[in-house]
Amino acid sequence: MEKLKYERPVINKINAGVTDKFGMGHKIPIIQELEGNKISDLTNKYGSPLFVISEKKIRDKYNTAKQAFTTRYPKVQFAWSYKTNYLNAVCKVFHSEGSWAEVVSGFEYDKAIENGVDGKNIIFNGPDKSIADLTKAIKNGSYIHIDHFDELFDIIKLTETVSEKPKVAIRVNMDTGIYPKWDRFGFNYENGEAWNALNRIMLSGKLELVGLHTHIGTYIMAPEAYGVAASKLADLAINVDKKFNHKIKYIDMGGGFASDNTLKGAYLPGKDTCPSFDDYADSITNALINSNLDTQNLPTLILETGRALIDDAGDVIATVLANKRLADGRRSTIIDIGVNMLFTSFWYDHEIYPTKQTGSHSEDTTIFGPLCMNIDVVRSAIKFPLIQKNDNVVIKRVGAYNMTQWMQFITMRPKIILIDTKGESHIIRENETGQTLTAMEKTPTHLT
Amino acid sequence: MKIKESIAISESGFMFDPSTGDSFSLNQTGKEILAFLKSGKSEEEIKEIMIEKYEIDNFTLEHNFYDFMEMLKTFNVLTAE
Ligand SMILES: Cc1ncc(COP(=O)(O)O)c(C=O)c1O
Numbered sequence: 001m002e003k004l005k006y007e008r009p010v011i012n013k014i015n016a017g018v019t020d021k022f023g024m025g026h027k028i029p030i031i032q033e034l035e036g037n038k039i040s041d042l043t044n045k046y047g048s049p050l051f052v053i054s055e056k057k058i059r060d061k062y063n064t065a066k067q068a069f070t071t072r073y074p075k076v077q078f079a080w081s082y083k084t085n086y087l088n089a090v091c092k093v094f095h096s097e098g099s100w101a102e103v104v105s106g107f108e109y110d111k112a113i114e115n116g117v118d119g120k121n122i123i124f125n126g127p128d129k130s131i132a133d134l135t136k137a138i139k140n141g142s143y144i145h146i147d148h149f150d151e152l153f154d155i156i157k158l159t160e161t162v163s164e165k166p167k168v169a170i171r172v173n174m175d176t177g178i179y180p181k182w183d184r185f186g187f188n189y190e191n192g193e194a195w196n197a198l199n200r201i202m203l204s205g206k207l208e209l210v211g212l213h214t215h216i217g218t219y220i221m222a223p224e225a226y227g228v229a230a231s232k233l234a235d236l237a238i239n240v241d242k243k244f245n246h247k248i249k250y251i252d253m254g255g256g257f258a259s260d261n262t263l264k265g266a267y268l269p270g271k272d273t274c275p276s277f278d279d280y281a282d283s284i285t286n287a288l289i290n291s292n293l294d295t296q297n298l299p300t301l302i303l304e305t306g307r308a309l310i311d312d313a314g315d316v317i318a319t320v321l322a323n324k325r326l327a328d329g330r331r332s333t334i335i336d337i338g339v340n341m342l343f344t345s346f347w348y349d350h351e352i353y354p355t356k357q358t359g360s361h362s363e364d365t366t367i368f369g370p371l372c373m374n375i376d377v378v379r380s381a382i383k384f385p386l387i388q389k390n391d392n393v394v395i396k397r398v399g400a401y402n403m404t405q406w407m408q409f410i411t412m413r414p415k416i417i418l419i420d421t422k423g424e425s426h427i428i429r430e431n432e433t434g435q436t437l438t439a440m441e442k443t444p445t446h447l448t
Numbered sequence: 449m450k451i452k453e454s455i456a457i458s459e460s461g462f463m464f465d466p467s468t469g470d471s472f473s474l475n476q477t478g479k480e481i482l483a484f485l486k487s488g489k490s491e492e493e494i495k496e497i498m499i500e501k502y503e504i505d506n507f508t509l510e511h512n513f514y515d516f517m518e519m520l521k522t523f524n525v526l527t528a529e
């Protein structure tokens with residue numbers, strides 16, 4: 001007699017009053033392949049865990065975003081926010097689509113140059129620019145977004161030694177009706193600091209004021225906030241024109257659009273609740289077009305969208321190390337990737353999927369990483385089917401910030417691959433080895 | 449280990465414990481194991497039956513069986529002796 005397909009025995013308590021938002025017997029979808037590559041083939045070839053980036057998803061998303069803005073406004077330019085994911089391969093996909101580079105450190109600046117970006121297409125943000133960084137940026141004709149008065153004075157001073165005229169913008173922070181207010185960066189709008197900075201730049205006669213910049217925060221769920229911000233920047237541009245008869249070339253709205261990830265504690269999935277690019281574009285472009293800016297001479301709209309462009313394109317494949325029961329009977333599953341490499345699990349309830357067919361039963365499960373630390377929780381509560389040791393799981397939408405903020409701790413950071421538009425996989429970052437790390441260490445001679 | 453006398457299990461895998469008012473859902477294998485326990489079969493006998501019937505190796509079953517019994521204890525559906 002042929003044996004029947006087995007499923008782990010499972011018992012779940014039914015909590016009266018607490019409605020299970022998925023209902024009982026909810027079948028959890030599975031992910032068997034990524035861009036035409038079987039999960040098992042990928043792990044056999046590259047190991048686990050494994051970050052997988054889809055070139056097609058990057059390009060599709062970029063074009064959706066671009067379309068949303070270019071159909072509403074005549075001059076639009078995206079600048080890839082390096083910090084969100086500065087793997088060269090990823091940056092180059094964005095640059096090949098026409099994105100400039102948006103960088104916030106000397107390291108990122110050099111990376112953009114090495115990636116073949118023309119200095120004139122680099123936006124240099126952030127509070128940390130050394131004199132050497134500034135000098136380089138001025139010589140290359142990059143757009144320097146001034147963060148504070150000390151930097152403004154540094155740049156004015158540099159004009160004594162550098163012949164090229166610095167191209168500058170100021171970063172403006174403001175009240176857009178959302179919380180938290182990011183007032184740490186740039187010059188404040190409401191208290192007149194921004195206007196003061198603009199006056200100093202214009203009166204110095206030594207700098208070319210090219211733009212106005214703001215970055216109101218990240219994962220902003222309220223498109224209206226962008227409308228408020230765009231109106232305030234438009235007002236500044238109009239006032240500069242009135243007083244100095246000088247037209248600003250661009251208004252840079254920064255980043256901050258929400259991706260489809262679900263924030264921790266949100267009841268509904270991000271996919272259903274996050275504004276679309278169209279929503280953001282409506283709000284921003286309406287504000288600019290309805291302002292008193294000269295419609296024949298509108299400034300270019302620059303966007304430094306990070307998260308919303310890359311989150312979807314990154315997945316990570318992980319492997320189950322063990323299943324365990326917690327003292328209260330809850331099931332816990334330990335996988336081979338922890339919060340040190342999946343920084344965004346502090347933010348999001350990442351979607352996690354099994355990679356092979358399981359029965360229709362699921363259990364409330366906590367998914368832990370392998371770090372010997374209490375904080376290492378990848379998902380605190382997820383209805384998960386009954387998978388076994390060595391099974392794989394796929395964690396979705398990890399493309400933003402993880403591959404730049406990850407920390408090495410007790411194990412090595414894994415490979416990252418890119419699957420190109422033809423479905424071919426390429427290693428774009430090698431895994432670390434013990435040697436990668438010990439190569440940087442030095443032992444004092446008395447300890448050798 | 450024995451299942452509390454009063455416990456009722458339905459065809460669909462719904463289980464009710466009248467002594468506590470708790471209800472539970474079981475999957476197919478869970479339901480079978482509980483029914484066997486209720487009928488007085490020993491754990492060893494039950495494991496043998498499962499191995500016969502299902503595509504599963506001894507080692508994994510042992511593992512899962514142990515885990516399942518732990519859950520029954522946690523949920524308080526076993527009697528002391
Ligand atoms: C100046 C600036 N621009 C763009 C971004 C990208 O933001 P996001 O990933 O939220 O779109 C950031 C992120 O912190 C930033 O600081």
